[in-house]
Amino acid sequence: MNRVVICDSQATIRALRNQKPHPAHYLLDHVHTAAEKLHVKQDRIARASERRAALRRGNPWTDRSRRVIDLQIHWTPGHVDFGPNERADEIAKSAAQGSSSPPSTLPVYLRHKALPISIPALRQEHLANLQKRWKQRWKKSPRYPVIHAIDKSLPSRKFLKLVASLDRRQSALIAQLRTGHSPLNQHLFRIHRSETPSCPHCQGITPETVRHFLLVCPHYQFERHHHLRRNLRRKAESLSHLLSSPDALKHLLRFIHATKRFKSAAETVRHLAAERAQQRQNRPQHPTHQPTI
Numbered sequence: 001m002n003r004v005v006i007c008d009s010q011a012t013i014r015a016l017r018n019q020k021p022h023p024a025h026y027l028l029d030h031v032h033t034a035a036e037k038l039h040v041k042q043d044r045i046a047r048a049s050e051r052r053a054a055l056r057r058g059n060p061w062t063d064r065s066r067r068v069i070d071l072q073i074h075w076t077p078g079h080v081d082f083g084p085n086e087r088a089d090e091i092a093k094s095a096a097q098g099s100s101s102p103p104s105t106l107p108v109y110l111r112h113k114a115l116p117i118s119i120p121a122l123r124q125e126h127l128a129n130l131q132k133r134w135k136q137r138w139k140k141s142p143r144y145p146v147i148h149a150i151d152k153s154l155p156s157r158k159f160l161k162l163v164a165s166l167d168r169r170q171s172a173l174i175a176q177l178r179t180g181h182s183p184l185n186q187h188l189f190r191i192h193r194s195e196t197p198s199c200p201h202c203q204g205i206t207p208e209t210v211r212h213f214l215l216v217c218p219h220y221q222f223e224r225h226h227h228l229r230r231n232l233r234r235k236a237e238s239l240s241h242l243l244s245s246p247d248a249l250k251h252l253l254r255f256i257h258a259t260k261r262f263k264s265a266a267e268t269v270r271h272l273a274a275e276r277a278q279q280r281q282n283r284p285q286h287p288t289h290q291p292t293i
Contacts, residue, residue: 002070003038008085013073023120030109036065043068131155143179150178151244162246170253173262177210178243183262184208211239213261214252220259227255 007013015028040063044051054061076085091101103111138144138155147154159178163171176182185208188194199208201219206212213220215237228236231251235241242248256262 002072005071005073006076006084007073008076008088010075013075016073030107034107035071038071039065039068146180147178150240153244158244162244162249166249166253173253173256174243174249177214180210182210184210184213213259214239214242214255220255220261223255223258227251227258 015022016031018028043064046068051061051063100106134155151158159175163174166174173182181187185194185199186197189197196204197207198204199206199212199217199219201217202208202212206216208217215224224236228242228248228251232241232248235245235248242252
């Protein structure tokens with residue numbers, strides 16, 4: 001005797017053959033229990049006379065719970081013109097929205113209590129809500145317009161993948177260029193580590209921003225052509241591509257190394273800090289007044 005169950009979920013069919021513990025394994029136990037009960041029911045029907053005779057004689061009788069019928073589960077493609085499958089999809093969607101079938105039509109283990117809450121499902125829902133809230137808060141940040149112009153995928157793990165092959169110093173440098181907190185005069189002047197925000201090579205009339213340093217400053221024209229334009233072509237004119245593309249990263253780092261700009265900036269910062277420390281030491285100290293008796 002053959003019994004065929006149609007299912008459009010290959011994951012469910014594979015899970016029925018997996019006896020190792022995993023999330024929601026209790027549901028598979030219920031499926032196996034229902035299958036065993038079906039075998040027992042069919043066995044009692046097929047061997048009804050033998051069972052009655054054995055019980056009349058007082059002999060023990062054990063119903064067979066396996067190999068009574070040929071129970072098969074067949075996969076069918078979802079969302080095709082197959083009536084039972086379409087009906088099952090409608091019922092599943094209705095159940096996901098909170099509705100339920102009459103208790104008399106439900107399996108026994110679902111008639112008196114609801115299914116326990118799935119911890120993996122709760123965790124997944126929590127992470128999805130957290131990601132949604134994260135994106136909403138990020139769009140309200142004053143730093144959003146600057147970073148969004150460079151990398152529209154944030155918030156995401158794209159930056160971690162971008163710098164995964166770099167060392168700590170290189171990763172920090174890329175992060176500084178993306179945020180604008182780099183050792184260039186515009187930022188150094190804002191944090192009182194430079195006397196001017198202007199580019200040291202442009203006669204003091206142009207602020208030394210990240211865009212100016214990477215794309216415009218004529219002092220680095222040779223390095224820019226040799227390391228960026230010759231390798232990246234037109235994409236070398238895109239600040240977003242330079243700071244967000246894995247293909248451009250190695251050429252960008254070579255360009256920065258060739259300019260030696262950040263090395264000189266670090267020396268300037270150290271020199272300025274030393275001067276200010278010396279000024280604080282040379283500042284006259286006010287004598288303390290001793291109280292007179």
